[in-house]
Amino acid sequence: MREPIFPVYNWITVRTGNTQKCKQNKWRELVKNIIMSEIIEYGEENEEEIELTAAEVLQQLEQAWLNEKFSPDLLECKVELVECMIDQITEMEENIKRAKKGDFKISIHRMEIDRIRYVLSSYLRCRLQKIEKYTTYILEQDKQRKEEEPCKLSQEEFTFAKEYAETLEEHLRNVALRHMPPNLQTLDPKQTAVKPNLEKYVFMKVIEDTDGVLVEEETLDTGEEIVDLQKGDQHIMRYKPIASLVSSGAVTLI
Amino acid sequence: MDPAEVEFLAEKEEISVVPNFTQDKIYLIGGDVGPFNAGLPVKVPLWMAINLKQGQKCRIIPPDWMDTERLQDKKQEETDSKFFTEMPSPHFMEITQLLLKCATDDIPHADEIRTLVKDIWDLRIAKLRSSIDTFLKSDATHAKLNYLTLMELNTARPFLTKALDQMHLLRSNLSGRIQSTQE
């Protein structure tokens, strides 16, 4: 497992300008290192190294939260972002415990922690809801995943999904299936799996210029429709044509 | 999304406050704020400004657009234009609500501002409704929504997305059908 959580950065005791700066920089370095080590751990050598500050991690987590909230499909789990933020919060809470009572900074830090915790739990909860709804489909997709593709679920989510699927199956068997005629006692997952509707409409905002997005395939009475997405534009369209752009970060759901 | 969550996002916007205390920089996870010098304006996130204000630790400087004259002009512009005009802040509604609730004493002509912002909102919502109608009656399958703020989109979201989903289903009936007779 990943060993070092970065050493205590004690914001309460830092007083003079110089040390402050130095500690701050050191702290940033450490955050970067954590993120990098995560990436090395999860990705392979060909993965680019990304350097991020805590603020950038938070920004990306918020982005991931909104994307997850509005996408009909389950997106790839941002394990690194979640873990990094949890570490940050834990760290900050430790600091708060050591702080002088009545320091007004405490309330500010607490408030920020509460805000981050809200985003974190809303993000994870939203994923759990989708996992519960589309369990069979999600597990089936994971089975068919090629080795080089990343798993959409975190380790914990995967365990949850499997246990949930088993419990549900058992429940259905006990409540209904075993009372059925023998030839109707099994459910065919091909028929019964609930799938997300990827044709659902979503609002999105363009982050990077992307030309030639095929929004509508050619049918007999209409030609195909291609749009150029310009940075900053907002659109409403079906999720499917832009699903890959959401994953790559070229657009974000709003 | 719950409007309270839209407000949550709006609370990340920066706003100037004049603190009545002095304090070194605060190193938040989301970035540094401060240093604070009593009497000198400093930029902080809105959520923090509200917290400070509630603790009577600062005075809030309203954003420049929160001014009766500017809002009058904006209202006129919105009335004259067939399309949506660009708002001075992507979160104008939420910021107005929050500031008028907790910092009324820092905002000159607060009541007038409340009315003006509400008028602009109503104008835009009426426009939004007729655009939705036109959009749904047309054969268009997607639309550009520039200059609409998140709160506006969010209010229209449940109805608009469901209506379009349904339109898509009914349309694919037709195209699926034509394809299958061609087979």
Place this chain on the structure above:
Amino acid sequence: MTSESVDDYFSISDILTTQERLPCKVELPIYRLGYLDSSSTSDDLQPGTKLDLSFWMARALCSRKRHIVSVEMPRPYREGYREILTADANVVDLHKLGPYYYSYGSQLLKFELPETADVAKSLIKCFQTRIRKIMDSSQNAYNEDTTKLTAKLDETEKCLFKAGQMGLNDFQRWETRQTEKLTTSEMVRSHRKRKRALMDDS
């Protein structure tokens, strides 16, 4: 609503939709099911017998592969009704024509009857015409009884009406700052009631 996810096996509205009945004509003798036709005394269902079957059953008996019965477009989707809808869809009581008018209509297209393309077009047109009224009525009714407003809507439209109401209500609650007040959750409240009822019983 049906558009929540595609082909949801467990969707109640999908089950209800597919058990709507439609007129069928028996093409081949069906043995020992004569009792399904109350006007006949024969043991078997004879070719030529007309009877109404649920969609799911009709679908199993009438397809490209199998032709045990032939089906007819149910009346609300036939030309006469389509003309009424073209004239002014807004005044029609769609709920009366079928509580699942759109989704059932979409299902019926699978039979590939000659008027199928016209029905599909009529469904789109009808939806497009009625949508404005649904949107407006859902946006203008705040805190009032809406049963009257939705009485003439089919289930899909009712769903849309509810969605419109949700957008409005959530915003109004936020604007009047009612979201800030914490309230007892419905579950906790009814849980307490249940507990009390249990105690009263004992």
